[in-house]
Amino acid sequence: MEKPMLMAFLFLSIAIMPSIHGLDLSPKGVEEWFKALPSEKMTKLHFYFHDTVTAKNPSAIQIAQANITFQSPTGFGLLRMMDNPLTVKPEPNSEIIGRAQGIYGSASFEDIGLLMTLNLVFTTGNYNGSTLCILGHNQILHEYREMPIVGGSGIFRLARGIATAKTYQADNITQNAIVEYHVVVLHY
Numbered sequence: 001m002e003k004p005m006l007m008a009f010l011f012l013s014i015a016i017m018p019s020i021h022g023l024d025l026s027p028k029g030v031e032e033w034f035k036a037l038p039s040e041k042m043t044k045l046h047f048y049f050h051d052t053v054t055a056k057n058p059s060a061i062q063i064a065q066a067n068i069t070f071q072s073p074t075g076f077g078l079l080r081m082m083d084n085p086l087t088v089k090p091e092p093n094s095e096i097i098g099r100a101q102g103i104y105g106s107a108s109f110e111d112i113g114l115l116m117t118l119n120l121v122f123t124t125g126n127y128n129g130s131t132l133c134i135l136g137h138n139q140i141l142h143e144y145r146e147m148p149i150v151g152g153s154g155i156f157r158l159a160r161g162i163a164t165a166k167t168y169q170a171d172n173i174t175q176n177a178i179v180e181y182h183v184v185v186l187h188y
């Protein structure tokens with residue numbers, strides 16, 4: 001083939017082949033790609049989250065507010081940084097299995113809805129040193145709040161899943177709360 005023709009041929013074949021980096025982009029190819037992944041494990045976790053705002057040693061501390069926060073019925077703009085213990089049972093002196101470390105903030109004008117950005121940092125047993133990352137919307141007055149697990153580390157590499165929060169006990173005056181968490185994650 002002459003050079004221009006060869007180039008035209010190459011261009012044409014690249015343009016019509018449904019392929020990027022050797023991946024077959026057809027629906028069948030996508031299905032095959034999924035089938036070739038190693039199978040995932042499912043892990044279920046259950047614990048209690050202790051959010052202590054008012055105490056001699058609080059575990060969640062206000063770090064910022066907006067100029068309208070205290071006129072806002074939803075406390076819009078209030079931000080707290082937490083390092084909350086996670087325990088096996090609801091009692092505060094129950095065994096600690098990890099910490100919830102991160103920030104939550106009031107992110108809704110209309111109803112009480114928190115933006116939760118936190119790591120579950122496990123400190124015992126098989127999970128010691130592994131983490132799960134939550135990024136979610138938390139309507140704390142609802143019975144069940146579902147928040148996505150968007151990743152993890154250690155045993156939980158490439159994790160994704162769902163954390164379901166349910167208030168176990170809350171005090172409107174002190175704003176201290178104990179929240180039951182059920183977590184289901186898929187990971188390798």
Ligand SMILES: *[C@@H]1O[C@H](CO)[C@@H](O)[C@H](O)[C@H]1NC(C)=O
Pocket residue numbers: 067068
């Ligand atoms: C809050 O701050 C914004 C931006 O600086 C300002 O425009 C607004 O008037 C302030 N609102 C109040 C209630 O102070």
Ligand SMILES: *[C@@H]1O[C@H](CO)[C@@H](O)[C@H](O)[C@H]1NC(C)=O
Pocket residue numbers: 123124125128129
């Ligand atoms: C968890 O891992 C840390 C660091 O490796 C270690 O110091 C600690 O003793 C471990 N804790 C438990 C309960 O295994």
Ligand SMILES: *[C@@H]1O[C@H](CO)[C@@H](O)[C@H](O)[C@H]1NC(C)=O
Pocket residue numbers: 141172
């Ligand atoms: C706490 O506040 C919520 C929302 O304002 C309200 O629905 C609930 O009845 C209050 N609980 C108590 C015990 O006052």
